[in-house]
Structure formats: C-alpha cells, structure tokens
Amino acid sequence: MPNKKTSVPFTGTAEQEAKLKAVIEAQKGQVGATMPVMQAAQEIYGYLPEEVQIMIAEGLDIPLTEVYGIASFYSQFTMNPKGKINIAVCMGTACYVRGAGDILDDISQKVCCKSGEITDDGKISVEATRCIGACGLAPVLTINDDVYGKLNRGEIEPVIDRYIEEEAKGKA
Amino acid sequence: MNTVKVKINGMEIECASNATVLEAAKIAGIEIPTLCYLKEINAIGACRICMVEVKGARTLVTACVYPVTDGMEVFTNTPKVREARRMTLELILSNHRKDCLTCVRNLNCELQKLAIDFGVDGLRFADDNLQAAVESSSVCLTRDNSKCVLCRRCTAVCKQNQDVAVIGPNNRGFATHIGSPFERDLGEMACVGCGQCIVSCPTGALTERDDTATVYEALADETKHVVAIVAPAVRIALGECFGMPIGTNVEGKMVAALRRLGFNEVFDVLVGADITVMEEGAELIGRLQSGENLPIITSCSPGWVSYCEQYYPEFLPNLSTCKSPQQMTGALLKVYYAKKIGVDPKNLVVVSVMPCTAKKEEIRRDHQQAVPGVNDVDVVITTRELGRMISNAGLLFQSLPDEDFDPAFGISTGAGYIFGTSGGVMEAALRTVVEKVTGKPLEKVEFHELRGTQGIKEAEYVLDGTTVKVAVVSGLKNTAALLERVKAGEQFHAIEVMGCPGGCVTGGGQPIQSGFTTNFNDLRAMRGSALHKGAVETRPVQKSHESPLVLEIYKDVIGEPGGENAHHWLHTEYKQRPKYPGFVSEK
Ligand code: SF4
Ligand code: SF4
Ligand code: SF4
Ligand code: FES
Numbered sequence: 001m002p003n004k005k006t007s008v009p010f011t012g013t014a015e016q017e018a019k020l021k022a023v024i025e026a027q028k029g030q031v032g033a034t035m036p037v038m039q040a041a042q043e044i045y046g047y048l049p050e051e052v053q054i055m056i057a058e059g060l061d062i063p064l065t066e067v068y069g070i071a072s073f074y075s076q077f078t079m080n081p082k083g084k085i086n087i088a089v090c091m092g093t094a095c096y097v098r099g100a101g102d103i104l105d106d107i108s109q110k111v112c113c114k115s116g117e118i119t120d121d122g123k124i125s126v127e128a129t130r131c132i133g134a135c136g137l138a139p140v141l142t143i144n145d146d147v148y149g150k151l152n153r154g155e156i157e158p159v160i161d162r163y164i165e166e167e168a169k170g171k172a
Numbered sequence: 173m174n175t176v177k178v179k180i181n182g183m184e185i186e187c188a189s190n191a192t193v194l195e196a197a198k199i200a201g202i203e204i205p206t207l208c209y210l211k212e213i214n215a216i217g218a219c220r221i222c223m224v225e226v227k228g229a230r231t232l233v234t235a236c237v238y239p240v241t242d243g244m245e246v247f248t249n250t251p252k253v254r255e256a257r258r259m260t261l262e263l264i265l266s267n268h269r270k271d272c273l274t275c276v277r278n279l280n281c282e283l284q285k286l287a288i289d290f291g292v293d294g295l296r297f298a299d300d301n302l303q304a305a306v307e308s309s310s311v312c313l314t315r316d317n318s319k320c321v322l323c324r325r326c327t328a329v330c331k332q333n334q335d336v337a338v339i340g341p342n343n344r345g346f347a348t349h350i351g352s353p354f355e356r357d358l359g360e361m362a363c364v365g366c367g368q369c370i371v372s373c374p375t376g377a378l379t380e381r382d383d384t385a386t387v388y389e390a391l392a393d394e395t396k397h398v399v400a401i402v403a404p405a406v407r408i409a410l411g412e413c414f415g416m417p418i419g420t421n422v423e424g425k426m427v428a429a430l431r432r433l434g435f436n437e438v439f440d441v442l443v444g445a446d447i448t449v450m451e452e453g454a455e456l457i458g459r460l461q462s463g464e465n466l467p468i469i470t471s472c473s474p475g476w477v478s479y480c481e482q483y484y485p486e487f488l489p490n491l492s493t494c495k496s497p498q499q500m501t502g503a504l505l506k507v508y509y510a511k512k513i514g515v516d517p518k519n520l521v522v523v524s525v526m527p528c529t530a531k532k533e534e535i536r537r538d539h540q541q542a543v544p545g546v547n548d549v550d551v552v553i554t555t556r557e558l559g560r561m562i563s564n565a566g567l568l569f570q571s572l573p574d575e576d577f578d579p580a581f582g583i584s585t586g587a588g589y590i591f592g593t594s595g596g597v598m599e600a601a602l603r604t605v606v607e608k609v610t611g612k613p614l615e616k617v618e619f620h621e622l623r624g625t626q627g628i629k630e631a632e633y634v635l636d637g638t639t640v641k642v643a644v645v646s647g648l649k650n651t652a653a654l655l656e657r658v659k660a661g662e663q664f665h666a667i668e669v670m671g672c673p674g675g676c677v678t679g680g681g682q683p684i685q686s687g688f689t690t691n692f693n694d695l696r697a698m699r700g701s702a703l704h705k706g707a708v709e710t711r712p713v714q715k716s717h718e719s720p721l722v723l724e725i726y727k728d729v730i731g732e733p734g735g736e737n738a739h740h741w742l743h744t745e746y747k748q749r750p751k752y753p754g755f756v757s758e759k
Contacts, residue, residue, distance in 0.1 A: 050353070050354050050755055051755075053353070054752055054755060063331065063337035063338075063340070064353045064752065065327075065331075065337045065338060065339065065340035065352065065353055066337070066340060067353070068340070068342065068353035068354060069340045069341055069342060072342045072343045072344070073343065073344045079354075
C-alpha cells in the first residue's frame with residue numbers, strides 16, 4: 001500500500017501554511033469541500049503529512065479520521081515527500097507489458113523502499129506513475145529529471161548507485 | 173401518518189409510507205437478516221446480507237435501506253434470495269478468523285447466528301491461515317481486525333453518537349480496515365473509552381479489556397481482603413448474560429453470585445451515589461450563591477470527563493469537582509472502612525463492577541487516592557466480565573437465592589438507584605437541593621420532565637424565588653450540541669451529562685444485544701424503566717440526605733459536605749489534554 005507514514009521530518013513554511021489557510025477559508029462550509037482542499041494541500045506541500053492533515057481537519061472542522069480515510073483511499077494522494085533522488089517507474093500499458101513491474105520490484109528491493117514511500121533517511125523515494133507518453137522507450141523510468149528507456153532487468157541498479165554517490169559527494 | 177399497502181411473501185400488510193422493506197417485513201412477522209444496519213445510526217446498505225426480491229426490480233435489493241411503495245410485492249425467502257445471501261456470507265466468512273470456540277462473543281455473535289441460520293458450509297471458503305490482529309493499547313478496549321466484517325457500525329457510532337470519531341475505515345479494496353489516522357494505536361488517540369463501539373459491534377472484533385485475571389488473582393491471595401462494589405445499572409442488565417429478558421432486576425442474585433465467587437463483602441455503589449448527591453448538592457448551592465462557574469456540570473461519567481478534557485477544555489471550570497460515585501465509594505472504603513475492620517488499606521482490594529469501560533481508565537487518573545499511594549479502586553470489571561466469571565464458576569445464576577448487600581456499605585436510597593439512567597443524577601440531586609434551599613419537604617419526589625430517552629431534556633424550577641434552569645443530556649454528540657448553545661450565550665445553572673446515549677443502563681460495558689434486537693426495541697427505555705421501578709420497589713428511602721447510612725458516615729467521619737475531609741477524599745481535579753496526543757504538530 002502506498003501510504004506508510006513517513007519518518008522524514010516536516011519542513012513546511014509559513015508561506016505554505018498561509019496558502020493552505022486561504023484555500024480552506026474559501027472552501028469552508030461548502031458541500032464536498034474536503035477533496036478540493038486536500039488536492040490543493042498536496043499541490044502546496046507535494047504530499048500530505050500528518051501536520052497538513054491536522055491543519056485541514058481543524059480548518060474544515062471535520063475529524064482527522066475522515067481526512068486520513070480519504071488520503072489513504074485515493075491513490076492520487078501521497079503521505080510521503082519526494083526524496084532527493086526520486087525514481088518514477090512508468091506503469092502505462094506499454095511499459096507494463098515490457099516488464100516495468102519487475103523493474104519496480106527490483107528497485108524497491110535495492111533501495112529498501114516500496115512504491116509510494118521514501119527511505120528513512122529521506123534520500124530516495126520510489127513511485128509508480130501513469131503513462132508518461134514515452135511508450136517508444138518502454139519500459140521507461142525517470143530519476144529526477146532524467147529519462148531512462150528500453151531498460152532490461154539488472155541495468156538500472158548501477159545507474160541508481162551513481163546517483164547515490166553523487167548525492168553523497170554533493171553533501172560533502 | 174401516511175400508509176401504504178405492501179405484500180410480503182403474498183401476505184398483505186399496511187405500513188408507514190416512509191418505512192423500509194425491512195420494517196415492513198417485521199410487521200408481517202418476518203425478520204430479514206441484517207449485519208451492517210443499525211437503526212438511525214448506520215444505514216449504508218453495505219453488507220448485502222439483507223437482500224430480498226422485489227417484483228419488477230431487475231436485481232435483488234437491500235431491505236434495510238430500500239423504501240416501500242404502495243402495491244410493492246416483496247419475497248424474502250426465494251431460492252435466489254437464499255443463494256445470494258449465503259454467497260455473501262460465505263465471502264465474509266472466508267476472510268474471518270473463525271475461532272468461535274474461544275471467542276468472547278461465542279453464542280452472542282451476529283455473524284455466527286447468520287452462519288447457523290443460513291446453514292453455511294464453512295469448508296467452501298476455508299482460510300485457516302488468518303492470524304489474530306490484536307490491538308490492545310487502550311486500557312478500556314481491545315480490537316482484533318481478524319474478526320471484523322467491516323460493517324462500520326463502530327465508526328458510525330463513534331462519530332454520530334459520540335462526536336469523537338477516532339476510528340474510521342482506512343485504505344481501500346482488500347486492504348480496507350478499521351483503524352485510526354496514520355495507523356495509530358487507539359491508546360494514542362483521544363478516544364474517550366466509552367465502549368459504545370463495542371456494544372454496537374456484531375462480532376468479537378471489539379471487546380472490553382479483560383481484567384478478570386487480576387480479580388481472580390486477588391481472590392486467591394490470602395493476604396488480601398477483597399470487596400466488590402456494584403454500580404446501579406449492573407443489576408438490571410446482568411440477567412441478560414444468562415438469557416433473562418431485558419429489564420429483569422437481578423439485584424439479589426447478583427449479590428449472591430459475588431459472594432459465591434469469594435468476595436469478602438459485597439457493597440453498593442449506590443452509597444457512593446448518595447454521598448455524591450450530598451457533595452454535588454452542596455457544590456451547586458454554593459455556586460448558585462456565588463454565581464461562579466455556572467452552569468455546574470456533573471462529573472460522574474468518565475467518558476464525558478475525558479471528552480471535556482480533550483475536546484471542550486473551556487468547560488473544565490464548570491465540571492463538578494466531585495469524584496464519581498465509584499471513586500467516592502472506593503475512597504471511603506480505603507480511608508474509613510479499612511481502619512474500621514483493621515485491615516491495611518494496601519491489602520483492601522476494591523473490585524468495581526461497572527456498566528462502563530471508561531471506568532477502567534478512571535481508576536488510573538490522577539487525584540484518585542484518598543489514602544496517599546493507594547488507589548481508591550483497584551480493578552474495574554464490566555457487567556459482561558462479571559457474567560463470564562459467574563459462568564466460569566459454574567454458578568447456576570437463575571437458581572441462586574436473593575441476598576442483601578453487606579450493610580456496612582450496602583444501605584442506600586432510591587435516589588442513588590436512579591443514577592444509572594439519564595436524568596437520574598439531576599433528579600436525585602434536586603430532591604436534596606430543593607429541600608435544603610426551601611427548607612420544606614417535597615410534595616412528590618418524581619421529576620418526570622427529566623426522565624425519558626430523549627437526548628436533551630430541559631426544565632426550570634423556582635427555588636426560593638430564583639429560577640433555576642437545568643438540562644440533562646446523554647451521548648457526547650448531544651452534549652456537544654448543548655455546550656455550543658451555552659457558548660453562544662444560553663444560560664443554564666446545572667447540566668447533567670452522561671457520556672453514553674441513555675446513560676449507564678446502555679453503557680459500553682453492558683451485555684450486548686444484537687442489532688436484530690436493538691433495531692426494533694428501545695433498549696434505553698426498557699432498562700431505564702427497570703431502574704426506576706427497582707428504586708421505588710426496593711428502597712424505602714427516596715432522598716439521599718435521609719439515608720441513615722449517609723447521615724452516619726457524615727457524622728462519624730466526613731463531617732460537613734464540602735468540608736475539609738470531603739475535599740481531600742471525595743473531590744478531584746481536571747486538566748486539559750491534547751486532542752491529537754502523540755501527533756507531532758500538537759502545540
Ligand atoms: S466473532 Fe463470531 S463468528 Fe467470529 S470467531 Fe467470534 S463467535 Fe465466531
Ligand atoms: S470507546 Fe468510544 S470514543 Fe473510543 S473508539 Fe469506541 S466509540 Fe469511539
Ligand atoms: S469492528 Fe465490529 S462494528 Fe466495527 S466494522 Fe468491524 S465488525 Fe463492524
Ligand atoms: S446491507 Fe442491509 S444490513 Fe447490511
């Protein structure tokens with residue numbers, strides 16, 4: 001399931017909070033306000049951690065249980081931030097029939113983090129995406145802004161290692 | 173009332189035009205099986221156990237939500253209906269950990285009853301690999317999702333009756349399960365422990381935390397002097413554990429059973445209730461005179477006290493500082509009775525039998541030690557747990573003789589008796605307060621306008637020239653509605669709050685009646701009237717301040733109501749608690 005709680009600390013800014021509050025103010029009291037507010041919140045923060053879900057619950061005066069229930073029901077919501085290295089495997093039909101599922105499994109195993117989640121150190125996140133329109137390259141995935149296509153099993157691990165090394169260097 | 177004519181299995185009946193097929197069938201003498209449906213609380217048509225055929229409809233319909241129309245023809249028992257229901261049930265059972273033999277709900281389980289009624293062949297979808305999924309972080313209750321049928325009765329009750337909503341359906345599809353946000357344990361949530369979810373659950377997925385082992389241990393320990401204290405509402409419900417009709421008063425047999433289980437003495441929480449009347453009465457009179465912290469709000473119900481601390485902390489100054497009758501009884505046993513019989517308070521074990529699961533948390537609260545370092549009450553077991561202990565001991569409950577409470581803490585009034593039903597605490601208090609303020613005896617002791625099963629009851633009384641406005645509320649959702657009115661400026665002088673709808677008689681620790689029963693019977697009224705009847709029929713005195721035992725205890729040990737001793741032993745404190753405990757953004 002894509003919604004294990006993240007252990008990466010929340011780093012929301014006052015600006016983001018003000019934006020969310022404005023959305024809540026505009027929607028409050030309207031029927032069916034919860035979904036649009038949650039969608040806006042995900043756009044503002046990139047994900048829906050408990051801090052944000054509590055703001056929504058308090059702001060709309062609804063139980064947190066309800067917000068979390070919706071967040072965990074719809075796959076469009078994620079409760080995890082993206083890592084410094086975000087690996088997105090395309091699960092469109094073309095990629096899927098060419099073995100994207102296996103590749104995703106391999107990656108999850110390698111970086112110890114399932115689809116939709118982020119590693120405990122906040123470095124790597126993995127996600128399964130809908131078709132990204134590069135079917136000619138199937139199976140295809142992106143790491144941050146770089147696209148990798150026509151992959152065979154076993155080819156992607158060294159690439160990931162390179163990103164990890166670079167990330168470590170960048171820090172040093 | 174508009175009515176329509178409907179044919180059920182060829183039999184014509186007349187029913188209200190807004191009735192459901194389920195209700196119409198009941199009039200025809202047919203009980204359509206249900207699982208997720210709970211009247212007025214959960215009508216979501218989710219489980220599809222109640223399917224019936226309606227002439228002209230393309231598919232089977234769910235009787236619990238399907239409205240009748242004039243001339244409708246319904247068939248409840250065709251081969252198609254039977255097959256569809258059985259299929260639905262077998263699917264539920266395929267994902268259910270069927271360990272009926274050791275399940276607390278064995279023989280009182282709605283799922284089990286359906287399986288028996290339908291003649292299900294359990295082997296078709298057997299899954300023996302299901303593991304127990306026990307979550308026992310709360311001191312009040314335990315959940316095992318491997319027995320959950322996802323009917324959502326618990327989540328509906330928690331939200332709609334109790335306004336707490338700390339549980340809900342998480343995730344979706346095959347991964348759907350009942351839980352708290354971010355998969356927190358219930359013990360980490362602002363759950364008030366009321367147990368209303370338990371008594372609404374059709375299966376063994378929700379149960380009280382079982383504390384009987386602690387009781388057995390104390391009973392077997394020669395160095396301990398073990399006494400039982402029993403709440404008012406237990407005596408009119410315990411019989412249901414043994415198949416007796418709802419509302420049967422089994423006070424005498426209950427006392428006999430407790431004695432046979434090995435308790436040294438059996439005492440009555442009614443005595444604590446009578447003393448609560450004295451203390452709270454004095455407090456009310458004091459606040460009326462000073463005009464401070466009005467309205468005074470009762471504090472007998474620990475589910476309500478938790479709710480106030482977590483969700484309405486602005487009303488904490490209004491809460492009566494009185495401990496609950498349970499805690500007052502325990503406190504007096506430890507400070508006074510222990511000395512009287514020459515037992516070290518540490519070796520006096522007070523076991524409280526309650527209609528309530530929140531009481532299990534109450535004994536662990538701060539400021540509940542009249543003797544420093546010694547808890548006022550040691551263990552709480554619910555009516556259901558006592559029922560199990562009695563069965564376990566092989567006592568033939570129905571053939572037990574009727575016995576009396578031990579007199580040292582066993583003589584009580586009809587005022588204390590009615591504490592167990594909504595309106596009872598206020599009525600008992602008024603019987604005393606009115607006489608104290610006016611100095612004249614009441615013409616009649618009944619305050620009918622405070623009785624009955626409505627969620628909110630209001631009344632005005634003129635006391636010595638001043639009008640006193642009181643309200644009685646039960647169920648936390650109703651309570652929230654009333655508190656919002658107070659916040660908006662409405663004036664009350666005194667409010668009685670019971671956390672559970674209907675009061676303790678329908679508390680979260682009471683025997684569980686199935687949805688089949690509660691959908692068509694008013695459990696609150698049946699049990700509540702049994703309490704009122706018991707009060708007048710079994711207690712010669714109807715006012716707490718006229719109880720000979722109360723007068724004696726005040727004269728010998730406490731002194732004045734609200735005095736120094738009372739303050740130390742019988743009153744307590746409250747503090748605001750977080751609404752999202754354990755969540756990082758809690759400020
Ligand atoms: S919940 Fe009911 S069906 Fe399930 S194990 Fe318990 S008694 Fe049996
Ligand atoms: S005990 Fe009461 S507050 Fe807690 S989950 Fe159950 S119904 Fe809700
Ligand atoms: S815990 Fe009980 S009441 Fe709640 S959904 Fe499961 S079976 Fe239904
Ligand atoms: S759908 Fe009618 S009882 Fe569940």
